[in-house]
Amino acid sequence: MDIPLSTIAVVGLGTMGTGIAEILTRAGREVIGIDISDAATAQAVTALEASTARAVERGRLTEQERRTVLARFRTFTDLRAAADAGLVIEVVPESYETKQQVFRALDGIVSPSAVLATGTNALSVTRLAADSAHPERVLGLHFFNPAPAMKLVEVVRTVLTAPAAVEAVTALARELGKEPVAVGDRPGFVADGLLFGYLNQAAAMYEAKYASREDIDAAMRLGCGLPMGPLALLDLIGVDTARTVLEAMYAASRDRLHAPAPVLRQLSEAGLTGRKSGRGFYTYEAPGSATVVPDALTPPDRTGTDGARTVTSVGVAGSGTMASGIAEVFAKAGYDVVLAARGPEKAAAAKERVATSLQRSVDKGRLTAEARAEALARIAPAGSLDAFAEVDLAVEAVVEDLEVKRQLFATLDKVCRPGAVLATTTSSLPVIACARATSRPRDVVGMHFFNPAPAMKLVEVVRTVLTSDEAHAAVHEVSAAIRKHPVDCGDRAGFIVNALLFPYLNNAVKMVQEHYATLDDIDAAMKLGGGYPMGPFELLDVVGLDVSLAIERVLHREFRDPGLAPAPLLEHLVAAGCLGRKTGRGFREYARR
Template sequence: MTSSPDAATPETAPTTDPAGRAFATIGVVGLGTMGAGIAEVFARNGFSVVGVEVNDEAVQRGRQHLEHSTGRAVQRGKLSEEDQAELIGRVTFTTTLKDLADADFVVEAVVESIEIKKSIFRELEGIVKPDTILATNTSSLSVTEISTANLHPGRVIGVHFFNPAPVQNLVEIVRTVVTEEEVLEDVKGLVARLGKSPVICGDRAGFIANTLLFGYLNHAASMYEAHFATREDIDAAMRFGCGYPMGPLALLDLIGLDTAYEILDTMYKQGRDRLHAPAPILKQLVTAGFLGRKTGRGFYTYEEPDSHVVVADARTPDREHSPELKRPVRSVGVVGTGTMATGIVEVFARAGYDVTYVGRSDAKVDGVRTSIERSLDKAIQRGKLEESAKAETLGHLTGTTRLDDLATADLVVEAVVEDLAVKTTLFENLDEICKAGAILATTTSSLPIISCATATKRPQDVIGMHFFNPAPVMKLVEVVSTVTTADDVHETVLALCATLDKVPVSCGDRAGFIVNSLLFPYLNDAVKMLEAHYATADDIDTAMKLGCALPMGPFELLDVVGNDVSLAIQRELYLEFREPGFAPAPLLEHLVTAGYLGRKTKRGFRDYSS
C-alpha cells in the first residue's frame, strides 16, 4: 500500500525536545524490518542510534535492512551517497543491551511475545538512566502488562510505528493508566520532530487503526467464506466503491494471514467482541501454510513467495468467456428525478442508450435535463468530453410524467425514495406496464430486492443495480441477484455494465450487499470508539487516513454521507444479521435525533457553520 521511502537530507538532531526533556541518543531493540525502519527514522533526523540484536547474524541482517532502504532513496535521487553514509554512520550496532546505558529513549521492536518483551524491559530497567523513557512498538499486546516488568512503569509507553516506518507518517502513542503525563507529552513532541503525525489513545488491543481495520478485514474474510461473493468482487467493490487502495482480501495477503490471525485473536481475547473472533477460514489457511504473499498463496495465489504478482488458480474467474447480452437492451427507462436517478440517466445517455425518464411533475422532469446539461458543460470545460458529445447525449433523452411511456423499454431502473412500500407499489405498476422480457432493476442500497421481485408476476426478471453516487463518476455497480433472478438477466446486466464503462460485481440479496455491509459496521465501530472516549474524532480520522491509506477518516465520511443515512443502513444491517455488534452506536442515534446530520445541516461529528 506504500512505496519505498523518499528520504530527505538528514538534519542535525535537537539536543532538547520542545517539552524540555533532552533526547540525543536513541536505542532500538530488535532490527527486523520494523526495528531497522525505526532506527532509520531517528538517524535521518540526526539522532545517534544504538541498535541491538540477539547475535552477530541478526545484527548483519539489520544493517542490510538499513543499507537497502537508504540505497533505494539514493537510486531515486532523494538522498546523496554522502548523506547515506552519514546516516548509517549515526547507527551503532551491538548485541548487548548494556550499550543502551546512555540512551534517552529506547523503543523495543522484537517479536510479538509478551514474555520476551517483558524480559527485555526488566533487563533494561537495570541498565538505562532513571529518566530514560522506555517504549514498545507492539501492535496488539497490552502495554500495561509489558510495563509491569518495571519498577517504574510510569515511564513506559507504547509508540506504534507503521510499516514501513520511514514512509508511514502515523505513530500511535499508547498511554497506560500509569503513564506519567510528562512522559506522554515528551514522546508526543519527539514523534512530531520526526515529521510524523502522532495520535494518542488508550491501552487496548489493536489501538485505533488495527481495531477498526481488522474488524473490517475479518468481516470480509467471513463474507468470502460464506460464498456471498468472489474474492475478486469483494476486493473490487471496496476499491471502486470506497476508493480504498487495496481490497480487504488482498490486504490480508499482504499483511500475512498468520499475523492477521494473531492480532484478531489477541483483540478477541482482550475485548470479547465476537466481531474480532478470527474467521475460521483464516485459521484453516494458516494451518495449511497459506500465509499470503510471503508464502506465495493465501486468499490469492502468487507467482512465487514474496511476489505481488497474482496468478490464476482454480478459483480465478474464466476471463475467456465474458458476460454477454443475453437479452437485447437498446432502450432504457429510469424512474425518479433525484440526484442518483439523474446520474443514472446521464450514464446511460452518454453510453448511447435512448433513455426515457419519469418524474412526478413537469418541473422535476425539466430539472433532470438541466442538471445533466450542467454536468456535461463541466465535463467539457475540464476536457473530459467533446462539445459534440453534449448534443448527442441530450438527443438520447426523453422526459415524461407518465409511467405508461415505459411500455417499450428493454430495461427499467427504479431510483425513487428508499421506502419499501413505495418501491413495491412501483414494481406492481411496472409489471403491468412493461413488455414481456423487459428487465426491471432497483437501485436500492439496503432494502430487500426480493420484496420488489415478488410484487410482480415476473420475479425472474427483477435484479438489483446498485450504482454509487455520483453515478457518472463512480465506477462500481453492485449487481444483486435474488433467489428468483434468471441467469440470463444476471449475465445481461453484467455485460450491460461493461458497455457503460462500469465495474460490475455480483452478490446475493442481503442487507448492505458488499460495500455497505463492510463499510458501515466499520463506521459504527469508529463511533463506538469515540463515545467510549478512547480517542478523539481527529485522532481516529488521522489514524485511518495515514495508517491505512484511506481517502477519508470515518467521521469525515459519516458527515459527508449523512448521519441519518448511515443510521438507517446500520439499522437494516442489524435487523438482517441480528449481530449485537451491528447495533447502531447510541451516539449516532443521538446525533440524528438532535438533527446533527452532517455537512447537509452544517453540523454532525464536526461543526461546519463557520
C-alpha cells in the first residue's frame, strides 16, 4: 500500500512542533501547522522566519529557497485544516485525555489511509491506537529536542500498527536526514528509557546530599564525555516532564529505579520546573534563559584552600597503565615523582611506558622535546615502597583487590613520613577499609583518576568519615595544580560516576536480553538521541565485561536494590570468557591483533 506523505500536518506548535515543521518544510513537504493558540501559531511562523534567515546568512539557503520554504508552511487554529494531510504528527502536551481528543477528532477529519503519529515519549501508543477508529494507522514518531539538530527518530509500532505505515514514516525519516530506529511500545522507548532512569538516580543522589549539583554534573560531563550533566539536563527537559515520563516508566516496570525521586515532585509542585520557569535544580537569569546565575546553593570557590598540606613530591605505587599515566600527569605538572613497583624491572618498564606516552605527545605537537625530557627526569623508578620515605603524597594504583590494597596501605603507614597524605585510586572499593589498615586514617583519602589519566580531566575526591580537613584540602590543591577538576563525594560504592553510569549500562543489557531492541539500535539511540560519545555496548566492550560485572555486583551489594542486580546476559558472557575487546569478543566480535 502506497501512502503519500507530501502534505503533513503538525498538531501542537510548541518548541518541538515548530522544530518538526521546520524540518519538513525545508525537506520540500507542504506543512499544515495547527494549534489552538493564535499566539503559538504566530510564534511558530516567527521562529521559522528567523531560522531560515540564519540559514541564508550562513550560506545554507538562498533567499529564493527561503521564500519557497516559508510558503510551504501554513498555520491554522482548527483541526479540520488537517483534512488533506497524508500524515498527522501530534505533539500536544503529555496527557492521555488531550491526545485522545486529538486522535478522535482526526478520525472524522482525515482520510482512512492517512497515518496518525504521536510524538509521545512516555504514554502508551497502543492505548492511543486502541481508542482510534483505525488503530492500524497509528504509531509513534519520537523526535528529539532540538528537532532540526538531533539525528535520532524513534519509530514506535504497536501490535496493531500496519507494516505499510511503519515503512512510510521510516522512509520519510531517512529523507529528512534522520536516523530512524524501530522500537516497540513501552514508556521511554530506547533512548529515554535508558536516559530517564539515569537522570532519576542523579536527582536522588543530589537529594541525599551525597554530592553537590555542580559536582554531579561536572563528574558526568568530564568522566563520561557527556554534553550536559544530568541535573542541568533535567532543567532543560523540564522537571515536570521528567516526572511524567518516570511515572509512566514505573507504572510499566515497577522497578524502584524508575520511581520518581521525591525532589522531582517537590520542585514540580512548587513550579520550579527548570529553565522554562527560571528555576529548577539551578537558578537561571530569566524564564527560558540558559544562563545559570549564582544562588544560595552555589558552592564557594575552593581555590587557595586554607590549611592544606604542602605537596612537592609524589609517590605512585603500581606498574600498570593507570599508575604510569598518573606518574606522567604529576611529572608534567612539575612534581618530583617516585614510581614504585614490585621490583626494579617492573618500575623501569613503567617509566618506559611514560616515555612512550610523552613521545606520542611530542609527535602530535602537544609537547616539546625539552618538556618531555624534563618530565622524564622528574620520575625516579624504584623497586620497593621504601623509596616513599620522604614523599608528601603517596598514590596507590595497584590491582582492584581489597586485601592487596590493605596490605599496601599497611606498608605505606610504616614507610611514609608523618603528615604524608595517602591516597587510593580505587573505583569501587571502600576507602575506609584502606584507611583502617593504617595507624593514621585521617591522612587517607580517595583520589579516583579516570583512564587514560593524562587525558581525562576528572578526579573524584573521596572523603571518609575519618579524613582530615588538611588531607582533603591537599588533594584539592594538588588536583588543581595538575589541571584536573576535583569533585567531592562520600565513601560509598561507585562514588558519583560509576554509581550513575553502570546501572544505565546494566539497563541497556536488559533491553537486549528482553529482545526489545538490538545492540546497534541501542548504541545509535544513545549516541544520536542522548549525545553520548559511545553507545552502551561499545563502552561495555571497551571497559571489559568482567570489570563491569564486578562494579555492578559491588553496587548491588552496597544498595541492595533488586533493580541493580547484574543482568543475567552480562553474567553469562563473562562466564563464557567473552570479556570485550581484550578477548576479541564481548557483545560484539573484534578482529584479533
